[in-house]
Amino acid sequence: MNTWVILGAIVALVLMRLRKPSMLTWAAAWWVAMFAIVRYGFTVPVPISVVKLYMGLITAGLVAYVLTDEERIEQVCQPVLAFMTQKRFQLPLLATMLAIPALFAWSIYAGMTRDPQAPAFARTVHPAPPDEITVHDNTVSIGTADNPYRALEETDPEAFGARLANGREVYYANCFYCHGDIMAGEGMYAHALNPIPTSFQDPGTIAMLREAFLFWRIAKGAPGLPEEGGPWASAMPAWESFLTEEEMWNVVLFLYEFTGHRPRAVEEHH
């Protein structure tokens, strides 16, 4: 919610109330205030279709309010009548009468000349992986496999460090052009790509995935991704053509090490 807009609308209404406005001004003020709140009072803007719906309801409410009381009708009708009949309002009246059709014409014009919009599609960033993949004649079960070298972290820190060093080399030799030097998805080529390279710093990416999932994405890249979730035009290469299985597991270790994220554990199924 956009607090300032709402507060502003309320304060304006309160200030107005103190000055005891005529019914017409009061109703118009309410309409404007409600419009401001509905249209600009939300941090995420409310779609036009809903704004129209709400404003229609508010208009109906205001009309019902005015028409329920003789005095209010009088207060609303009098200025309108005066505007339409008195001589001193002749010019503004003429302007209004011209403005109304002009407004319609403008809204039609605006509607007709609007830029065409691409249809929206939803893309699944992390599609469901296949059961198992074959990398270098070796079958890896994505559902259950774990990084074969993850255990070294506890049992043999030295060997683990060596693997991390290898992972670092692999990353900066191959990945960083797109995924960036701090893994924020801002490599030098990143801006030419759509969809943009994944930022591993984002807690919504590798922190939510298991290492085998990363292994699958690295080994197989964009080609042959499952079709669900709309078209996919990622430029990620299938790294199995360039790297050994070991190197790919090492770079996965390095990704987690560098970003400080932990991989998601294999879920226990009973």
Added chain:
Amino acid sequence: MKIPITLQIALLAVGMTGFYTLVGQAVPQKEVHPPEVIEVAANVTTAELVEIGRTVFEGKGICQTCHTIGKSGALRFPDLQGIAERAARQRPGYTQLDYLAESLYEPDAFIVPGFVAGMQPANRPPIGLSDVEILAVIAYLQTLGGAATVTVDTKFVYTGGAREQDAAEAATEAVADAAGSEDEEPSDLASGEAAEAEAAGDRAGGDDG
């Protein structure tokens, strides 16, 4: 100039109905067409079967009325994202194919924990898919988190094939079927699932009444 009352009322009625008609035009307009007849040739490849399955899934099978793909939150029916992977281990003693087949032919036999029974058998009206259409749907479901393996000749228990492990079925129907013996803990499984199947049966019975 005073408008006659009858005319006033007529204008009012026309105006109000006109307004409601306008509201009717403002909402999304969608025609729902009856499902088209799908011809499945005898020699389709698995890839073609997947495509047919997708068409059935989205159209005639009306699966999307209840099921989603890739949604989370408070769902009334299980989401099918990654179903191929889950199907293989959802029910002990069931292969992926058997599980998928059973969920389509006998949806009440096993209810995913956290959900309530409510699906209608896909092979009976009002859905009324043919066996080969169901096979195509299975092929499509296998691509959700896996790869399609079935071919047009694949048989499963409902189309004259054999189920690999049939413990629950055997226990509920009291048919002496030796197929259950391969299981690691046949007795436990059988009794547990028999109870579940029975409960499902009760529910189905309740629905009929």
Added chain:
Amino acid sequence: MSQKRPGVLLIGLGVLAFLAVIVGAWRLAVTIDDTMAFRAPTRSAPAVAETESGAADQGWTPREQALADEAAAQAEADRTKPYVEAEYRAVPRIGSRVAIWVVAQLHLLFAAFVLAVPMFAVVVEAIGLKTGDKRYDDLAYEFTKLLSVSFSLTATLGAGLTFMLIALYPKFTNYLMSVFSPTFLPYVLLFFAEAAFLYTYYYGWGKFGPKLHLFLGIMLNVVGTGIMFIANAWLTFMSTPSGVSENGALISTWDAVSNYTWMPINIHRIIANLAFGGSIAAAYAAYKFLSAKTQAERAHYDWMGYIGNFVAMCGLLPLPFAGYWLAKEIYAFSQTMGLTMMGGAFSWLFIIQAVLIGNLFLFANWYLWLAMGRIEGAARFKGYIWPLLVIVIACFAVWATPRSIIASTEEIQAMGGSSHPILGFLGVMSAKNTAVNIIILATFVSFLLYRRSNIIKTTARGAGIVKILQGLLILASAAIVIGYGIRGYFVDAATRIGFSVPQVSSVLFCMLFVTMLDAYLTRGAQATKTQWGRIRPISQYVLILLAVTFTWMMGLMGYLRSGLRLHWHVYGVIRDTSPDAFTPTLGYATKVVSSTVLIFFLMIGFVFWLAGLSGKKVGAEEEEQADAVANSTLGFGPAGAPATASASNTATASAASPPPGNRP
């Protein structure tokens, strides 16, 4: 002179309509589809023969030969033409579906009216009998006068519907008949009984003893309800069949009758008929009020409009609950059907319905607020109107907020999906249930204020405590409704659905207890006079808008109930293979509904006009004076009886007797 203008206008319209029907029928006969089985196919123009074989033998020219050959072939084809049972026949231009749709909807609207009018005619008559107030008896008679014409129109439309079903959907109709043939005889017998009771009730007014007459009225209701129950069995069977095998073979007629949605539809329709009939009667009164010439007439029709609206509100308040039950049974029958209704093809229909229901409540409240103008003591409650208005509008807004919003690509990107991060909360069931319960409570409070406005001084003991108790009850009920509404966001779907029960029951209990307390409070209280007729004319237009909205809503919900079957005649049993098997867009459906509603209002206008005629005597102009005097002694004359100013004083005097609406 000016009085006659609507009449002349109506006659002109009637003549026009008659001519239109004749021309339409003629055009239909000329352009009727050739595929209709009972018509020979039109012969195409004889083609010029190209072969000359055998022509020389008989000295025929090639053309003659070809013509002869063709005639022979035609004769042979005619002789051996196989008999094929037609599955469907088409209506040109609009199609069979729309033809059936419109006729069925008109039949249902009239049937609803015919069932509803006796309901409150009898209640009003009973009140008149108990209180001895002649006005009630006159009012009941005035309602009943609308009945006989409506009854014959209903029957005509029903017969038309049946013939159209047989002609246009022969195979399906045949199937339905095979399932329900045992119900036909009771139906026909009940129909005879209804005609008998209706006409004795109507023509026997004032001629039988009051008790006997009331009994006739009650029997009329019982029989009418029975007819509706039987007809409901047929149509609910189509949506939620039971008692038949998968292939449609009949197993048990009783099971077919008492299918899942039979009872819910019965109850729902009884209540909805009451609301609908009340609103139509109120619209009739509004029309009479607006065209009234004298104060006496105005007072009478203001009162009639009030009663009609009161009846409509009594029906409207429990209607959402009956609707819940119906929806629950649909889910119980088939989750798929339930989800098609709420989440699938028809989910946007409920946004339209939300606009309609919101309007109904808004209009109903508005009428009550305007009606306070006729009560002296109402001024002190003026301050309560705007908070109530805010509540009604806010609930309306919540109810109309869609779950998936129509939005452009940019808007969808900004929202990160098709539901808004904040407004999305208003799109779900918890919010909607809460909104509808609160709006019902608000309407009830409006009504309570209306009732209360003419009480100056209460004589009941402990009035202060009772008032506080009433306030607390309403607040508590609102708190329960909102509390459960909020909790609904934190529990799973199954528990959430269960929450609607405490919400609904708290509102119902609140209304019941508060009304009881109010009855205690107002007993023997000192009241001001309700000045019937002293109401702003705009209120009468509100009544007409209410009637239009009610009718339109019945049309829309009828489409929903019928459309839910999708491409089935009998869901899951008999497939619809006609060209109309698809489900049209909502935009198309609303156009058909609107046309039907307008036709209905034309027809009911005709009924009102006829009823008005029956009140007039021959040579009305000369007898006006005599009439008016007679009316003034009776209190009020029949509808449309012109009363002169001389009569108005007496009439106003009787109009100023205690307000009828305030007697529970």
